[in-house]
Amino acid sequence: MSEHDKVDKYPSMTIGDNENNKRVVEKATIGVQLKAIRTENKLTLEEASKRTGLARSTLSKIENEQISPTFSVMQKLASGLNIELPQLFTKPKETKVTGRRDVTLNGQGRPHATLTYEHELLSTQLRNKKMMPYKSRVHARNFDHFGEWVRHEGEEFLLVLEGEVQLLTEFYEPATLVVGDSAYYDATMGHLVISTSK
Amino acid sequence: MSEHDKVDKYPSMTIGDNENNKRVVEKATIGVQLKAIRTENKLTLEEASKRTGLARSTLSKIENEQISPTFSVMQKLASGLNIELPQLFTKPKETKVTGRRDVTLNGQGRPHATLTYEHELLSTQLRNKKMMPYKSRVHARNFDHFGEWVRHEGEEFLLVLEGEVQLLTEFYEPATLVVGDSAYYDATMGHLVISTSK
DNA sequence: AAATAAAGTTTCCTATAGGAAACTTTTATT
DNA sequence: AATAAAAGTTTCCTATAGGAAACTTTATTT
Structure with missing residues (x-):
């Protein structure tokens, strides 16, 4: 050689x-x-x-x-x-958001509407976050609005900011949540949130 | 062979x-x-x-x-x-919370008080979560309550539920946040939240 | 600053990884 | 169910990884 x-x-x-x-x-x-x-x-x-x-x-x-x-x-x-x-083979972890922050004032998030939800995505300036925070207004009022369970990788935490919702998940009885109530669940298990407000 | x-x-x-x-x-x-x-x-x-x-x-x-x-x-x-x-070589991540959920009703979280904060830890039944959700009442009213920056692994997302706070972080100007405002930041960068409510 | 020791590198050899092609098994088609 | 085609496995060979020992370089002691 x-x-x-x-x-x-x-x-x-x-x-x-x-x-x-x-x-x-x-x-x-x-x-x-x-x-x-x-x-x-x-x-x-x-x-x-x-x-x-x-x-x-x-x-x-x-x-x-x-x-x-x-x-x-x-x-x-x-x-x-x-x-x-x-x-x-991985260089000492550098979080993608290293040394950064992103403030989102009330109502200034990026809107994202679907048939069943009206989302306001928060902190969208920061890429590659570990969490994806958003506020949602729930339109769906029953399971049929979806047709089937929502399922995806990861975990979800939710906190009710106003009104009343029902959290439906596989394996569990529906849970009624009002302002201040919260829930944490594995998102790979079928899940849905529907509104029970007036 | x-x-x-x-x-x-x-x-x-x-x-x-x-x-x-x-x-x-x-x-x-x-x-x-x-x-x-x-x-x-x-x-x-x-x-x-x-x-x-x-x-x-x-x-x-x-x-x-x-x-x-x-x-x-x-x-x-x-x-x-x-x-x-x-x-x-890593088995498909089996979340420790697989197929589980945990509902925490308003005020029913596990209390955890410090000099500067009054925490209510949420969803404490689930172990090994990827996120640690909690509600906090902020007592600290200035930097001196801490002495120095708070730093730790991971990322933080915060949403103001009532009153007014200031988010202090390294490299950034202080941000004043009121109800509905939120922020996301790298927690390895020095950070603090202080109350500016009455 | 020689001599000695310790740390690191290279050589040389053996064991094993990776590619081409033959072979076997499985699936699809008639 | 026989035949063809596709997918997967094994063989056989070459290229390269890994170990033992010689060699070189760097640090330490006298």
């Missing part, structure tokens, strides 16, 4: 440069990550070797991006160094 | 059974995961092969846990199948 080869073996390894031409911008930094984790823990290659059961040389090569470790090696790394697997 | 070998190659591969005797309970299911993802997307091995740029045979062997894919292969999988890398 020539000197040039060594340096360029995994040059900047752009992920997914496959025939479909799907290109992912992120770089493969498993070596860099590993070295960072090891040095932060003040471990030598020898010590890391003992903990992971991997050869000193193997660790060195991974750190210098000379080889692409197998999944089983990655598992030994995570286990031996007491970290979660994704830490090996 | 004997029939027995084939079956047991990666028998139930308990991770991290290394000399430090650190034992991780989780199983290595990258093959199972991959197969699940592929079939859910109604892809044949051939199609998956085209998308990822990997050989049909390689995919088959990975799915049957006959080989341990290298990191670079895992990247091609994630990229080609349009998934996040950790999805390959």
